Amino acid sequence: MDLGTIWFILWGVLWAVYFILDGFDLGIGSIMPFFAKSNEEKRIMYNAMGPFWDGNEVWLITAGGVTFAAFPKTYAVMFSALYTPLMLLLFALILRGVSFEFRSKVDSPGWRKLWDTCNFLGSFLPALLLGVAFANIFKGIPIDQDGILHGNLLTLLNPYGLAGGLLFVALFAHHGALWLAFKSEGDIHDRAVALAGKLWPVVAGLVVLFLVMSLFMTQLFANYLVNPLLFIILLGAVAGLVLTMTYRKAGRILASWGASAVLIGSAALFGVVGIFPALLPSSLNPAYSLTIQNSSSSPMTLAIMLGVALVFVPIVIAYQIWTMRTFSHPVTKADLDYEEAY
Amino acid sequence: MDTLMLSRLQFAFATFIHFIFVPLTLGLSILVAVMETKFVRTGDETYKRMAKFWGKLFLINFALGVVTGITLEFQFGTNWSRYSTFVGDIFGSLLAIEATAAFFLESTFLGVWIFGWNRLSPKLHCTSIWLVAFAANFSALWIILANGFMQHPVGYVIRNGRAELSSFLEVITNPYGWNAFLHTVTGSWALAGFFVIGVSAWHLLRKQHVDFFTKSFRIAAGFTLVSTLLVAAVGHRQGNIVAEVQPAKLAAMESHWETQKNAPMYLFAVPDPDNEKNSIEIGGIPSLLSLMAFNDPAAEVKGLKDFPAEDRPPVTLTFSAFRIMVGLGTAMLILAVLAFIARHHPEEASHKLLKAFLWAIPLPYIALQAGWAVAEVGRQPWIVYGIMRTKDAVSPIAAHQVGISLAAFFVVYILLASLDIYLLAKYARSDPH
Numbered sequence: 001m002d003l004g005t006i007w008f009i010l011w012g013v014l015w016a017v018y019f020i021l022d023g024f025d026l027g028i029g030s031i032m033p034f035f036a037k038s039n040e041e042k043r044i045m046y047n048a049m050g051p052f053w054d055g056n057e058v059w060l061i062t063a064g065g066v067t068f069a070a071f072p073k074t075y076a077v078m079f080s081a082l083y084t085p086l087m088l089l090l091f092a093l094i095l096r097g098v099s100f101e102f103r104s105k106v107d108s109p110g111w112r113k114l115w116d117t118c119n120f121l122g123s124f125l126p127a128l129l130l131g132v133a134f135a136n137i138f139k140g141i142p143i144d145q146d147g148i149l150h151g152n153l154l155t156l157l158n159p160y161g162l163a164g165g166l167l168f169v170a171l172f173a174h175h176g177a178l179w180l181a182f183k184s185e186g187d188i189h190d191r192a193v194a195l196a197g198k199l200w201p202v203v204a205g206l207v208v209l210f211l212v213m214s215l216f217m218t219q220l221f222a223n224y225l226v227n228p229l230l231f232i233i234l235l236g237a238v239a240g241l242v243l244t245m246t247y248r249k250a251g252r253i254l255a256s257w258g259a260s261a262v263l264i265g266s267a268a269l270f271g272v273v274g275i276f277p278a279l280l281p282s283s284l285n286p287a288y289s290l291t292i293q294n295s296s297s298s299p300m301t302l303a304i305m306l307g308v309a310l311v312f313v314p315i316v317i318a319y320q321i322w323t324m325r326t327f328s329h330p331v332t333k334a335d336l337d338y339e340e341a342y
Numbered sequence: 343m344d345t346l347m348l349s350r351l352q353f354a355f356a357t358f359i360h361f362i363f364v365p366l367t368l369g370l371s372i373l374v375a376v377m378e379t380k381f382v383r384t385g386d387e388t389y390k391r392m393a394k395f396w397g398k399l400f401l402i403n404f405a406l407g408v409v410t411g412i413t414l415e416f417q418f419g420t421n422w423s424r425y426s427t428f429v430g431d432i433f434g435s436l437l438a439i440e441a442t443a444a445f446f447l448e449s450t451f452l453g454v455w456i457f458g459w460n461r462l463s464p465k466l467h468c469t470s471i472w473l474v475a476f477a478a479n480f481s482a483l484w485i486i487l488a489n490g491f492m493q494h495p496v497g498y499v500i501r502n503g504r505a506e507l508s509s510f511l512e513v514i515t516n517p518y519g520w521n522a523f524l525h526t527v528t529g530s531w532a533l534a535g536f537f538v539i540g541v542s543a544w545h546l547l548r549k550q551h552v553d554f555f556t557k558s559f560r561i562a563a564g565f566t567l568v569s570t571l572l573v574a575a576v577g578h579r580q581g582n583i584v585a586e587v588q589p590a591k592l593a594a595m596e597s598h599w600e601t602q603k604n605a606p607m608y609l610f611a612v613p614d615p616d617n618e619k620n621s622i623e624i625g626g627i628p629s630l631l632s633l634m635a636f637n638d639p640a641a642e643v644k645g646l647k648d649f650p651a652e653d654r655p656p657v658t659l660t661f662s663a664f665r666i667m668v669g670l671g672t673a674m675l676i677l678a679v680l681a682f683i684a685r686h687h688p689e690e691a692s693h694k695l696l697k698a699f700l701w702a703i704p705l706p707y708i709a710l711q712a713g714w715a716v717a718e719v720g721r722q723p724w725i726v727y728g729i730m731r732t733k734d735a736v737s738p739i740a741a742h743q744v745g746i747s748l749a750a751f752f753v754v755y756i757l758l759a760s761l762d763i764y765l766l767a768k769y770a771r772s773d774p775h
Binding site for chain 1: 394401402404405406408409410412413415416418419420421423424426427429430431432433434435437438439440441442443445446447449450451452453454456457458459460461462501504506507508510737738739743746747750754758761762765768769
């Protein structure tokens with residue numbers, strides 16, 4: 001396998017890992033206004049993601065950085081062509097990031113309400129925007145040979161893009177509800193499990209809808225027909241979808257969350273595999289697409305970066321897993337009384 | 343305004359706000375780690391309370407540093423897509439290494455540190471803040487090596503219309519980048535030191551929590567003096583490197599128009615770029631510029647007139663920013679010595695001196711921003727020195743898009759920065775418990 005292909009796979013995997021990890025934070029933020037009945041419940045939700053959210057978000061920075069390093073032209077065109085949605089995403093993430101730190105720093109209901117609103121918008125909007133953006137990338141965006149977008153934000157809000165947006169919102173909300181269930185006990189735990197149960201049919205419906213729309217509105221399946229072995233990714237998505245339900249019903253919440261992670265990862269990889277070898281397909285003319293061939297870095301950079309990734313990414317995964325284990329306990333009253341708690 | 347000017351303003355503004363918060367992070371993380379280490383070694387609860395008190399200020403400050411940093415990484419793509427395509431091979435790699443090798447470590451262990459006081463052994467907990475401190479400074483290394491490539495490109499070949507990597511070793515041993523890194527981190531440590539000294543002085547002026555803030559003051563005083571001396575020494579070396587690799591920037595820093603040997607330095611001057619001269623020059627010290635730039639009083643210093651007008655950086659801004667930086671650096675050195683002398687009994691220092699320490703808090707902030715203005719404005723008109731002009735780097739996007747995002751940056755950042763500074767002030771004045 002050549003370096004370009006290896007980096008293409010890593011590129012897809014990095015985005016998938018980002019969606020899996022930040023997905024539960026963004027999901028908890030998205031369901032909070034409809035779920036939490038009191039300030040105490042909100043604090044349980046904030047602290048359920050407390051030790052993790054910042055480390056999770058670095059996967060986005062890494063995905064961006066790796067796009068820049070391995071596929072500079074894709075990075076350049078992707079982010080300048082999608083200027084407005086990307087700026088919206090960044091502002092939303094800014095508001096979310098500070099909401100964690102600011103919310104508990106002034107003891108006033110109005111102040112808390114302000115940051116609760118920011119956390120909700122900063123969670124819901126990124127979920128929606130990432131879904132819309134990636135669905136459009138999977139379908140192809142109207143870029144010309146100079147990487148200039150022919151269209152605007154509304155062009156991206158086409159039915160397929162919107163379906164992708166809704167799918168991400170639902171996937172993340174379901175994923176977040178399961179994480180909340182895992183990190184809580186008593187009434188809030190039971191309600192979080194029940195919410196995941198209510199969200200599951202929505203997720204399942206949107207997954208099916210998205211696949212059907214992909215069949216008729218995109219060329220994503222072409223690669224799968226050439227190499228049927230790839231259908232294993234779709235199998236992964238179906239397995240994740242089914243298992244997350246059965247594990248939840250069996251009361252195995254962490255396993256159910258893990259299956260939901262498989263589902264999210266498969267959903268992302270489904271599209272990434274479908275557009276191979278393009279990273280940014282053009283809907284105007286396939287010749288304008290940015291591909292491994294015409295957008296990757298020099299072989300020397302790809303080789304050095306591969307070395308860096310092979311050394312550091314396993315280390316990162318190891319200490320992030322250690323962190324998750326260290327803080328795997330349910331958030332309790334004692335945790336809320338903890339001085340440094342959110 | 344066109345897309346280019348708006349994009350430049352946006353990047354400058356976003357970097358400026360980002361860099362209000364980063365330097366304190368770089369230095370305060372080390373000081374908090376020192377405090378917690380003292381707690382682990384001595385078992386003295388005061389040091390634990392110190393780590394928590396200063397740690398809270400660190401966290402309030404850190405939040406805005408992180409969120410404003412993310413947007414910078416993506417702005418290379420959104421607003422400078424031609425630049426990104428041109429240098430991604432090298433510049434993108436350094437940013438990606440920063441994320442994988444440093445930023446993950448910093449963010450993950452910061453979470454561990456915040457939530458781990460009761461869940462980890464004291465030693466392990468203390469290790470986590472040291473990892474944060476190391477990672478924060480290590481992350482600065484990669485970012486400034488990336489900036490170093492823009493200032494003094496090395497280790498590349500122009501191939502396929504872009505700068506491709508030819509020697510990774512040269513890129514990561516770039517002398518400009520390393521020296522600028524040392525200059526920036528030592529400056530940031532000094533800033534954090536003055537922050538702790540100043541906040542301690544505020545409490546000592548009120549005779550409250552004397553033991554707590556005397557100890558804080560003492561830890562910061564030695565750290566600040568060493569950092570301030572280092573920043574000056576490394577800064578001198580930075581001047582030498584600039585003289586060698588960016589002669590136009592050096593000439594702009596000094597508003598030096600005529601190429602000459604034994605070049606003088608003026609204590610006071612007013613640049614007049616339209617007429618290619620200084621309208622006022624007072625207090626010329628013969629040969630000092632040659633000596634400072636090349637460590638040789640007889641050395642020839644190239645003047646701005648020897649550069650085509652389109653290759654000259656904005657003179658007045660570069661010149662003023664450099665003067666402000668050096669002036670404030672000198673003031674910081676004096677104050678750092680005074681703080682070091684007073685370190686055993688700062689509570690007995692005169693009111694005037696304690697007030698001076700309090701009012702010294704903003705000085706390193708201004709000095710660091712001015713220093714970056716010298717580095718970045720002085721680099722113009724190049725985005726990559728000598729090989730790509732800033733005007734050729736901008737994205738092919740509509741001006742109104744950038745106009746809207748610039749306005750949004752302005753409103754959101756000013757609001758958030760104000761709230762953040764309000765919270766910092768509120769918690770700096772609170773009682774440590």
